Amino acid sequence: xxxxxxxxxxxxxxxxxxxxxxxxxxxxxxxxxxxxxxxxxxxxxxxxxxxxxxxxxxxxxxxxxxxxxxxxxxxxxxxxxxxxxxxxxxxxxxxxxxxxxxxxxxxxxxxxxxxxxxxxxxxxxx
Numbered sequence: 001x002x003x004x005x006x007x008x009x010x011x012x013x014x015x016x017x018x019x020x021x022x023x024x025x026x027x028x029x030x031x032x033x034x035x036x037x038x039x040x041x042x043x044x045x046x047x048x049x050x051x052x053x054x055x056x057x058x059x060x061x062x063x064x065x066x067x068x069x070x071x072x073x074x075x076x077x078x079x080x081x082x083x084x085x086x087x088x089x090x091x092x093x094x095x096x097x098x099x100x101x102x103x104x105x106x107x108x109x110x111x112x113x114x115x116x117x118x119x120x121x122x123x124x125x126x
Contacts, residue, residue, distance in 0.1 A: 068108060072099045
């Protein structure tokens with residue numbers, strides 16, 4: 001609440017008490033408020049930067065790329081059997097296959113025991 005009485009201005013403060021300011025002190029009060037605003041923005045920017053840094057570290061820790069070296073033996077999951085209802089006897093895994101080439105971004109080119117390269121590439125979920 002702001003009231004102006006001649007050369008005197010009443011400002012309501014945060015704690016509910018009114019503060020009387022003389023007109024010549026008004027410039028000083030405005031400077032203090034602007035400085036407080038700038039300080040608040042700097043504090044907020046620092047807090048946001050710290051939060052973003054922490055979020056990046058958490059994301060990086062959970063999403064580290066794990067590469068498999070060439071020649072690593074892997075098993076392929078038979079996802080068709082996983083979705084089917086009924087028989088439990090078909091194997092859930094096929095293989096072993098061996099990594100013949102790293103295609104990047106978690107993609108690998110597998111080959112079988114005889115050295116034949118498969119047509120499909122596979123992804124690493126490790």
